[in-house]
Amino acid sequence: MSPIVVKRELSRRAEKPRVLVIGAGGLGCPIVELLARVHVCELVLADGDVVDRSNLPRQWLYGDKDVGKAKTAAAAARVRDLAPGAKVETRGVFRLPDRLDFALVIDGTDDVDFKFALNDAAIAARVPLVSGGVVGLVGYALSVRPGQSACLRCVFEAPTDEMRKTCRDAGVLAPLPSIVGSVMAAMAARTLAGEAPEAMWSIDLGLSQARPSRWQRRDDCPACGRPS
Amino acid sequence: MILDDKELELFARHVSLKEIGAPGQARLLDTRVFVADDVPAREALVVGLARSGVEIVGDEVTATWRVEASELSPPGVVDFGSGQVDVGPFDFALANRLEASGAVATKERWLGALLACEIVLAILGHRPPTFSLVCDFPDYRRQS
Numbered sequence: 001m002s003p004i005v006v007k008r009e010l011s012r013r014a015e016k017p018r019v020l021v022i023g024a025g026g027l028g029c030p031i032v033e034l035l036a037r038v039h040v041c042e043l044v045l046a047d048g049d050v051v052d053r054s055n056l057p058r059q060w061l062y063g064d065k066d067v068g069k070a071k072t073a074a075a076a077a078r079v080r081d082l083a084p085g086a087k088v089e090t091r092g093v094f095r096l097p098d099r100l101d102f103a104l105v106i107d108g109t110d111d112v113d114f115k116f117a118l119n120d121a122a123i124a125a126r127v128p129l130v131s132g133g134v135v136g137l138v139g140y141a142l143s144v145r146p147g148q149s150a151c152l153r154c155v156f157e158a159p160t161d162e163m164r165k166t167c168r169d170a171g172v173l174a175p176l177p178s179i180v181g182s183v184m185a186a187m188a189a190r191t192l193a194g195e196a197p198e199a200m201w202s203i204d205l206g207l208s209q210a211r212p213s214r215w216q217r218r219d220d221c222p223a224c225g226r227p228s
Numbered sequence: 229m230i231l232d233d234k235e236l237e238l239f240a241r242h243v244s245l246k247e248i249g250a251p252g253q254a255r256l257l258d259t260r261v262f263v264a265d266d267v268p269a270r271e272a273l274v275v276g277l278a279r280s281g282v283e284i285v286g287d288e289v290t291a292t293w294r295v296e297a298s299e300l301s302p303p304g305v306v307d308f309g310s311g312q313v314d315v316g317p318f319d320f321a322l323a324n325r326l327e328a329s330g331a332v333a334t335k336e337r338w339l340g341a342l343l344a345c346e347i348v349l350a351i352l353g354h355r356p357p358t359f360s361l362v363c364d365f366p367d368y369r370r371q372s
Contacts (some may be wrong), residue, residue, distance in 0.1 A: 009266035030337055034337065043350050053234075053237050053238050054237055054239075054240040054241060056238060056279065056325050057238065057239060057241065057242065057279045057280060057281070058241065058279070058280060060275055063291075084264070086264060136245060136246075136247075137245075137247060165357075167241050168244075169244070170244065170245065171242060171243070171244035171246070171248070172241050172244025172245060173242070173245065173247070173248070173278035173280075173345055173348065173349075174241070174242065174276065174280045174344075174348075175279070175280065175341040175342075175345045175346055176339075176341070177345040178272070178276065178337055178340075178343050179338055179341045179345065181337075182334050182335075182337040182338035182341065182366070183338065183366045185334050186334050186366065188354065189334075201366055201367075205345050205349065206247075206345075206353075208346070208359075208368070208369060208370030209368070209370070210366060210367045210368050210369075211367055212367065218300070223308045228246050
C-alpha cells in the first residue's frame with residue numbers, strides 16, 4: 001500500500017465528509033491527529049473515558065496536565081492546536097450510535113465484542129469501516145467496504161476468549177499503537193479519496209514482520225454474506 | 229533499580245508485557261539515547277522512545293545508545309549495531325510527491341514509531357547484536 005494520497009480537490013472541498021472515530025486511546029490518538037492534519041473530513045470523536053496516567057506512554061495527544069480530563073475534550077483541544085481549522089466534534093460516550101450517518105466509521109476501541117457489533121452495524125448501514133487492534137507485540141488494520149470486501153466476521157468469524165485479551169491484561173509496547181494507527185489513518189484517507197485500500201494488514205514485532213493479506217468475502221458470513 | 233509507585237502506574241502496560249516486565253522497564257529508564265538531528269522520522273522516533281521511558285540526551289558523550297543517519301545503507305534499510313543504530317537514507321521520494329503534508333506525516337509517524345519499537349526491543353536484548361530492517365510503508369521485515 002502506498003502512503004495516503006490525498007487529492008487536492010478532496011482537501012479543498014467545501015463540504016467535507018463526516019467521519020466517526022470511536023475510541024480516543026492508543027489508536028484513536030494518531031488517527032484523529034493525522035486525519036485532522038490533512039483536512040479531508042470533519043471528525044466526530046467518541047469516547048467515554050478520562051485520561052489515566054497509564055495511558056500516557058501510548059496516547060501521545062495527552063500529557064500530565066490532561067490526567068483526569070475527558071479524553072475527547074483533551075484530544076480535540078490538542079488536535080486544534082496541531083491542525084488549526086480542523087473540525088472535531090466530541091461525544092463523551094462509548095456506545096454504538098443509533099444511526100451511522102457518516103461517510104466512514106473508524107474503530108479504535110479495545111473491546112472485541114464492541115468491534116463485532118460495530119462491524120455488523122456498519123455492514124447493515126452500508127458505511128465503510130476501518131477497524132484495528134493491538135495487544136502485546138501484535139496488531140492489525142482492516143478496511144471494510146460493505147458488499148465489496150471482507151468484513152471482520154469474514155476474517156475472524158466471532159469473538160474468542162483469546163481475542164478478548166486487552167492491553168490491560170497482556171500489556172502492549174508503547175509505540176505500537178502509533179504504527180497501527182498510522183496505517184489505519186492511511187486506509188481511512190484512501191477510502192475517503194475513493195480508492196480501495198488493501199483489505200488487511202498485520203504486524204508482529206516479535207518477528208519483525210508486517211504484511212498485507214487478501215481475504216475474500218465469505219458467502220456464508222452472518223454479517224455480509226449473501227442470503228441463501 | 230526498582231520502579232517506584234509512580235513509575236509502576238505510568239508504565240503499567242509495559243510491566244504486564246512479558247517481553248518487558250518491571251526489570252525491563254527499569255532498564256529502559258536507565259538508558260540514555262542520543263538521536264542525531266538528521267535521522268529520518270526523528271520527531272516520532274524521539275516521542276516513541278521518550279514515552280517508553282528512555283531518556284533522550286543532547287550529547288553523545290553521556291549516551292548509552294546513539295541513533296545516527298548513515299550514508300552507507302541502501303534506501304529503506306536500517307542497520308542496527310550493538311549500542312548504535314545507523315538509519316539509512318529512507319526513501320521519501322514518493323512522500324515528497326504528495327501534495328498534502330499530512331501524507332508525509334502519516335509515513336513519518338509510522339517509521340518513527342516502528343524504529344522506536346525496534347530500538348526498545350534491541351535495548352532489552354530481544355534483537356541479535358546486528359540486524360537490518362527493510363522498510364517499505366506499511367511493511368517491513370528484519371534481516372540478521
